[in-house]
Amino acid sequence: MVKAADLVKFRIVWWFKNLGKGSKDSIQSLLLNFKHLFIEFKKTKKKCILDWIPPTGDYLKFNVDGSVIGKPGPAGIRGVLRDASSKILCLFSFFMGILDSNIAELWVVKKAAELCLSNVNLRGRFISIVSDSKVAVSWVNNGDFGNINCVNSVYDIRDIMSSLGGLEVVHDSRAFNSFVDSLTNMGSNNCDDFVEWGDF
Template identity: 80%
Template sequence: MEWIPPTGDYLKFNVDGSVIGKPGPTGIGGVLRDASDSNTTELWAVKKAAELCLSNVNLRGRFISIVSDSKVAVSWVNNGNFGNINCVNSVYDIRDIMSSLGGLEVVHDFRAFNSFADSLAKMRSNNCGDFVEWGDF
């Protein structure tokens, strides 16, 4: 079955939960998408990465670069022009997290240098969702 994008100004948040055994390890996943705006999707990926960094106390005080291959999304975070009005809250949320952590930056690099993240995103978009692997630091 193929994922059907929402129409117009609508967003679609696909979520799922998983349990291995009963009782057993559990996990959740979700992805929020619109019809076609890849810059918005990149921004949400940046926001999720920033939130993950903020949630791990072992990363406090460390210098972290969130690298995106979207010049536009990086510009929205680092400059005054938001481009897409629907992204204003996400941009402010990311900036707040950057201020809280101090050593967090959002930078652009070309897709060739971000190929591993790009391949994971493509793999998950083919399977209707995000994949986050998070270890202890």
């Protein structure tokens, strides 16, 4: 149910964007209208309402996700940056070619960090990059990342974290990242790349 609702939401935004009929305000409004997501648990056959949990105070939350069809396979990465009032400040999507899932999860963290570094409005802000990949978060935050192909990306992310000071990379459960997860599945299908910035 979550994926269906999120995909419908994203498709509508995509149509507005591609047809040139939607302003940033209408896209923002459309994305925020779907406040509640329903998830059906197979074991209990009960439905529960799951809200996105906003950051506290002046923090910003950058939910990110990578998706790969196959192992390795076509990979897409997506992310959405929001503030405590759920306002969308950045939305991005990229097709990354053929990758392993762990590499895709690391690269989406790197892309979010690069976007944070590139926007002067984010300097001095406390930002949590939230990933559902324990592996990618562990590689970034711990000394042992066990994959030689990740060395440069891991060090690039750490350098950006040092430069910005207020940037952290944290793990959160898949449930709270479901919106980005559904967007990423479309990225795996080779949709057009884009970065959209909201008003600060």
